[in-house]
Amino acid sequence: QIVFVLSSALNPGNEEMGEHLVKHGDGVKDIAFEVEDCDFIVQKAKERGAVVVKEPWVEEDKFGKVKFAVIQTYGDTTHTLIEKLNYKGLFLPGYHPPLFKDPLLPKLPSAKLSFIDHVVGNQPDLQMVPVADWYQKNLLFHRFWSVDDKQLHTEFSALRSIVVTNYEETIKMPINEPALGKKKSQIQEYVDYYGGAGVQHIALNTSDIISAITNLKQRGMQFMDVPSSYYQILRERLKTAKIKVKENIDKLAELKILVDFDEKGYLLQIFTKPVQDRPTVFLEVIQRHNHQGFGAGNFKSLFEAIEMDQDARGNLTVLEPNGET
Numbered sequence: 069q070i071v072f073v074l075s076s077a078l079n080p081g082n083e084e085m086g087e088h089l090v091k092h093g094d095g096v097k098d099i100a101f102e103v104e105d106c107d108f109i110v111q112k113a114k115e116r117g118a119v120v121v122k123e124p125w126v127e128e129d130k131f132g133k134v135k136f137a138v139i140q141t142y143g144d145t146t147h148t149l150i151e152k153l154n155y156k157g158l159f160l161p162g163y164h165p166p167l168f169k170d171p172l173l174p175k176l177p178s179a180k181l182s183f184i185d186h187v188v189g190n191q192p193d194l195q196m197v198p199v200a201d202w203y204q205k206n207l208l209f210h211r212f213w214s215v216d217d218k219q220l221h222t223e224f225s226a227l228r229s230i231v232v233t234n235y236e237e238t239i240k241m242p243i244n245e246p247a248l249g250k251k252k253s254q255i256q257e258y259v260d261y262y263g264g265a266g267v268q269h270i271a272l273n274t275s276d277i278i279s280a281i282t283n284l285k286q287r288g289m290q291f292m293d294v295p296s297s298y299y300q301i302l303r304e305r306l307k308t309a310k311i312k313v314k315e316n317i318d319k320l321a322e323l324k325i326l327v328d329f330d331e332k333g334y335l336l337q338i339f340t341k342p343v344q345d346r347p348t349v350f351l352e353v354i355q356r357h358n359h360q361g362f363g364a365g366n367f368k369s370l371f372e373a374i375e376m377d378q379d380a381r382g383n384l385t386v387l388e389p390n391g392e393t
Contacts, residue, residue: 070184070272071159088144094344096267098138098146099187101239106135106151109207113139118206121146131157139206142189142199142243143265147207177283185273185354186231186240186362190258191265196245199265200230203241209234213242213362227255231362242362244268261346269339271352277336278315280353281323290341294324302327314357326366333358337366347381 075097077085088097103109106124114120119140126135132155138148150160158165191199203209213231226247233240246253252260258268274280281291299321306313310331313320320327325338336355343349 070181091263092144092266093262093346093348095262095349096145096187096270098148099141099267100148100150102150102152104151106137106149109149110137110139112208113206116206118202124149126153127161129157129161131155131161134161141202142191142195143262145189145266176287179284179287180276180280181272181274181353183273185271185352185356186242187270188242188244188268189265190255190262190268191243191245192259193246193248193256195265196228196230196243199243200232203232203243207234209239209241212237212240213360216247227253229362258348262348267349269350269352271337271354274353274355277325277338277353277355278319278323280355281325281338284353285323291324292339292341294326296321298326311357328359328361328366330359330361335359335361 075085088095110120110124120137121140122136122138124135124137126133128134133153134155135151135153136148138146141147155161157163189199200211204211209232211230212233214229216228226249227244228247229242229244231240231242244255246255246259255268259265285291299317303317306317306327306329309329311329311334313327313329313334315336320336323338325336328335328337334357336357338353340351343351
């Protein structure tokens with residue numbers, strides 16, 4: 069299930085929302101987790117030093133009750149914990165079906181997106197490990213995957229990443245930080261424009277990425293470009309690979325879909341352009357075939373594509389030895 073809750077101030081003078089918009093622009097304020105025992109999680113998180121923004125409370129309507137709590141994570145981002153107490157409503161108490169149904173929406177092709185695969189958080193330099201540790205200590209997550217700047221780099225820039233996940237491995241949270249390179253990393257660009265740590269992108273899982281991207285493009289979604297040389301190199305790499313990609317490579321090239329693989333499986337992924345004015349939050353569409361990675365093999369081509377956009381904005385600037393532009 070994929071639910072985006074879009075919020076705006078109803079009246080002037082909403083300080084919390086106003087300050088957030090001035091500092092960050094449009095972005096992700098909260099990542100909600102549905103939980104089985106809200107009180108237990110909040111109590112354990114408090115004992116371990118987490119900041120509880122709002123203690124557990126209950127809301128109800130004719131469909132039942134839901135318990136909520138809010139805890140602080142990286143930057144100004146929060147996690148709302150949601151425990152449904154036999155709630156049977158459409159979404160949450162207080163929400164209703166839309167009063168107006170857009171007559172154009174039924175005419176658009178289906179997006180074919182199934183669930184949120186992962187949510188990526190960008191951190192300032194040297195903040196990745198403390199944030200990953202926060203999830204392990206306060207929410208009892210564990211490390212699932214990690215790469216360093218020796219693996220993830222281009223000619224100009226680099227990053228480090230740690231992925232943390234819950235016990236059942238149903239929630240995955242990659243945590244990125246920039247690494248010093250010749251020019252400003254796209255992670256640093258994000259931090260500069262967002263005004264600190266925040267959600268870089270949300271990955272949406274599909275079981276049919278070719279149909280999904282074909283339809284999303286028809287609906288007007290814009291995606292990152294990928295150099296044609298990527299697919300020439302991909303074909304050569306696949307000749308000696310132990311796995312076989314079922315999808316037609318020509319079709320993947322036409323749609324600019326990236327492929328990453330190991331000896332056991334592969335994944336297909338594509339990234340949108342930023343979804344608002346600032347070069348901050350974007351979306352990913354991903355399809356997995358027995359592959360639980362996050363596209364490390366695509367890093368170079370993806371970063372080079374993002375660097376082309378970054379250069380067009382005038383932000384792919386040369387760094388001095390001390391890291392200043």
